[in-house]
Amino acid sequence: MRHASPTPKRGAQSHAPQARSRLRAWARHHRAMLVDSARRLVKQPLGNLLTMLAIAIALVLPAALWLTLDSARLLDAELEESATLTVYLAREVDQSQAARVDEAIAAHPAVMTTRLVSAEQGMAEFQQALGLADALDGLEDNPLPASIVVRPAVPEPQAMQRLAEALEEMTGVDEVRLDLAWIERLRHLAELGRRLALALGVLFGFGVLLVVGNTIRLAVESRRREIEVVMLIGATHAFVRRPFLYSGAWYGLGGGILALGLLTLGNHWLSLPVAALAASYGAGFSLPQLDLAGSTILLSCSTLLGWLGAWLAVSRHLASMRAR
Template identity: 30%
Template sequence: MKHIIFLNFLSAKTALINLIKQPFGSLLTLFMLAIAITLPLTLYLSIQNSEPLLGKFNEAPQITVFMELSADEVDAAAIEKNLQGHPDIAQVEFVPKNKALKDLQERMGETDLINLVDENPLPDAFIVTPKNGSPEALKNLQNSLQGLPMIELVQVDTEWAKTLFNIMQAIKKLTLFLGITLSVAFVLVAHNTIRLQILAKKEEIEITKLLGAPSSFIRRPFLYQAFWQGIFSCCLSLALCAWITKEAEPLFNNVLIQYGMSLNSRFFTPIEMGVIFLIIIALALAGAYLATREFLKALQAKA
C-alpha cells in the first residue's frame, strides 16, 4: 500500500515539475482549457446574479377577475373565499369598485369623472396571482374561474405569458447546450494536449512497455499531468470569470439605473467552486484517459 502511495506521489510531483519546466507552453495550454470553460461558467454566474432582476420580470402574469355589476358584498365575499381556497392561486387582492373609480379619477386628472356618471359603471374585481405561470396552467385557471357564479369576465395576458415562458425555456436550453458542447470541447482539448505529450515520449514509452511495464504505470504520469492542468485551468477560468463579472457590472448598471434597478454581483460560493473543480478535473482526466487508451491500443496492435 505504501509503495502504491509513493508511486502516485512521485508521478504527481514529476507531472507538476514537467508542467513548471515549460512555462510558456503550459500557460498556452492552460489558457486554451480555461477559455473552453469560462463561457458556460460566466453564463451560469450571470444568471445567478440576475435572479433578483429576473424574478421581477418572471413573475406569474396576474389574472383580473371582474364580477357582474349586480354583485353585492355577500357575492364578493363568497368569491373571495373561493379564490383564496383555490389550489392553483398563490395570492388574491380584492379591488372594490369604489376604489377602482377613484383610481380612474386620479388618472383622468382634472376631469371630474365622478360627476359625469350617475352611478359607478365599474364592477368589483379581484387581482389573482397564479402559482404556475405556464401558458397551459393559465388557460386552465382562466377557464376554471370563468365558471364561478357572478363572474362577468376573467382577463389574462396569455400572449405575454407565452412569450416570457418561451424566452425562459430558450435560455435554459441554451445554457444546457453550451454546458454540454463546451465540456466536450474541453475533453477534446485535454485529449489533444496529452496526445502530443505522449507522442513526444513515444520511444521512451515503447521501451518501457517492452520491459514489461503495465498499462497503469504508463498511463499514471499523463493522468496526473491532466489532473494538474485541470486544477490550474480551473483557477485561471475562475479568475477570468471574476474579471469579466467585475467589468460587466457597471455596464449593466448604467442601463438598469434608468429603470430604478441595479445588479448586485456575487461570485461562486465555496460549494459551487468545489463542484466546478471536481467537474473540470474529471473532464481533464477523461481526455487524458482516452488519449492514453488510444495510444496503448495502437501500441498493442503494433506488437
C-alpha cells in the same frame, strides 16, 4: 517415536507483507508522479499557461450561460409570483356584494390570495399610472367596475385557465382577464436556454479534450524513447500512463481555476452597468455568481476532462506502439 514438526506455510505468511509492500510502492509512485508532473509544468510556465487559458476559455462560455439561466430561473420564479387573474364584477354589484364574492373566490382551493379593488380605488390607480388625473376628474360617472385580483395557488397555464373558467361561472362576475402568452413565452425561452447550455457544454467539453489530448500527445512523443525503454524492462501500460494522467489533471485543474477567475472578473466588469440598467426600470438586479457548490462542480469537471483527454491520448499512443 518422534513426530515430524509441521512445515510452516511460508506462502501464506509472506503474502500479506508482499501485498502491503506493493501497495506502499504503488502509493509512492503515485505521489512521485503527482509531484513530477507538476514540476514539469512549472519548468515551461508560458506554454502551459496558454494551454490552461485555452481550457479556461472553453469552460467560461457554458459556465456563463449556466449562470444566465440560473438568473433567468430566479426571474421566472418572481414572474410566477406575479401571475394573477383579474376578475371584473358586474356594474350592479355593490360594495357588500363585492365583499361576498371576494370571500367566495378566496375560499376556492385553487386560489392562494385575493385583493378586492373597489371602483374608486381602480380609478385612482388608473389615474396614477397614466398621469391623467386632471383629464379624468371631469368624468361624471366612474366607468370602471369593482375588481378582484386573484393570485392562483399553481401558476401553471392550464391550471390558471381552468380557474378562470370556474370563476366566470360565479354570480356577480362579469369577466375574467387572463394573459398566458408571457408565461408560455418565458417557459419556451427557458427550455431553449437549457438545451443551448447543454449543447455548448458538450461541445466545449470536446474542445477541452482536444486541447489536453493534443498537448499530452506532444509530451508523449517527446518521451517516446523513455517509454520504449521502460516497457522493454517490463513496465505496464498503467505505469507508463500514470504521469501523463496527472499532467492532464493538472491542466484541467489549472484551466478550471483560470475559468473561475475570468468569471469573477467578468462579473465585476458587468455588475455596474447591469445594476444601472435595472435601476432605470425601477428594479433591483445583480449578476449571479458561482457559489461554493458551483465552483466545486466546475473544478471537478475541468479536472476530469483533463484526465480523460490525457487518458485518450496516451492510450492511443500505446495502442499504436503495440501494433508495430
